[in-house]
Amino acid sequence: MNLLAPRNNWYPLTWSRNITRKLARHRILGMDLVVYRSEGGEVIALDDACPHRLAPLSMGKLRGDAIECGYHGMTFGPDGRCIRIPGQPMIPPNARVPSYPLREKMGLIWIWPGDPALADPSLIYNLPQFGEAGWHAAEGDALRIETNYLNLADNLCDPAHVSFVHLSTLGNAASEEIPVEHSFGDRGVLVWRWIRNAPPIPLFGKYGNFSGHVDRWHYYDYIAPCIAVIDFGSADAGAIADPEDRGRGLRIFACHFITPVDDNVCIDHWLHVRNFALDDADVDQRLHADFRIAFNEDKEILERIEEVVQARPNAKTIRLAIDAAPQRMRRIVERIVAGEAEARASA
Structure with a gap:
């Protein structure tokens, strides 16, 4: 894919009203993500592919704030780290999926697909009249x-x-x-x-x-x-x-x-x-x-x-x-x- 788009930028992902405790799949910049809310209401976005066989995590189940893969049960926390492999107590350090910074503003969920260290929330667009x-x-x-x-x-x-x-x-x-x-x-x-x-x-x-x-x-x-x-x-x-x-x-x-x-x-x-x-x-x-x-x-x-x-x-x-x-x-x-x-x- 040759999409001409900066990575270090805040992009609208979807309306805040669309994200619930149900796993939802969204695509942006050619990347498939699984998006959901934590039990505390925080919005979470992870890469939508289990690193084992690339099964979409959006086909899995929520276990608290973690996602259990629907294929072999590998479970990933909100930060993308694997926290459980059924039948295998040792978890490899590379058993993780990318996670992405998110913020909610103006009724939308905004995502930063680039370097997380550069994800400054003050850079999200603001219309002064909104809410005034x-x-x-x-x-x-x-x-x-x-x-x-x-x-x-x-x-x-x-x-x-x-x-x-x-x-x-x-x-x-x-x-x-x-x-x-x-x-x-x-x-x-x-x-x-x-x-x-x-x-x-x-x-x-x-x-x-x-x-x-x-x-x-x-x-x-x-x-x-x-x-x-x-x-x-x-x-x-x-x-x-x-x-x-x-x-x-x-x-x-x-x-x-x-x-x-x-x-x-x-x-x-x-x-x-x-x-x-x-x-x-x-x-x-x-x-x-x-x-x-x-x-x-x-x-x-x-x-x-x-x-x-x-x-x-x-x-x-x-x-x-x-x-x-x-x-x-x-x-x-x-x-x-x-x-x-x-x-x-x-x-």
Whole structure:
């Protein structure tokens, strides 16, 4: 597998709500893991292969906080060390499976697949509005997309496609000719544009009660390798003079936390944080229905593109001005991965 993804990074693995005392199998970066909760509620992830015959540990049983292999009963503690071999009192020192650092944040379980000594929890992404007064967070879905995770990241660095792919939810024709602006950092890309004095998009037409034209914005904030947060909203035309005052309008953060499953599959864990209808569970469900339509539109076009790429391996594509941010996004990931490889070589 040649998946281009840093190892020393926090990745979303699954929703916290999904992990219980039942053994569950999850795949990330081409690695199969068995994940479960301890009796005290701690989340544990081990390599999902017994070192004896490679039987998946997820087919075994929990014995307290340890896993008993379902083939020959070898038992492994939460740290991956074997603590029992039936009929054999001597346990070899290499009878162990890898374990991985985990943390829970923003409703998700985050995993560090690289060097455990570098797993600093403060590096997990934090959206300041999540959990703050005046904002409401609503967990969404885990959308499986049959494409490489960087292709989804391309999409999430690209406001231009919204005018054509999401006309029933997130876009309209008013934005077609508005150029995008961008800025670049060491680990991220920010792409944005404002559409002034234009009809509201369908989504904000439902919830904004706007009587006329609006000013609306899209800020696509990508942080390598797997975080994309879209800050978008609307206000009455002329109501917001300073772009930093976006909180005065209807504002949503659509958060996309991407799990690279392997070379050809990724999972988009999405949620939203908004500054209106804070205690309205019906709005949660209505917004999620809209988002499901929009994100499935992305899924459809990305998977169709993947089919064409597989059918035309030697096809040449052209570059447009709107490709500046996605290209920089990929260069950032390549640089991080190359830095890790250099560090391993020097070590």
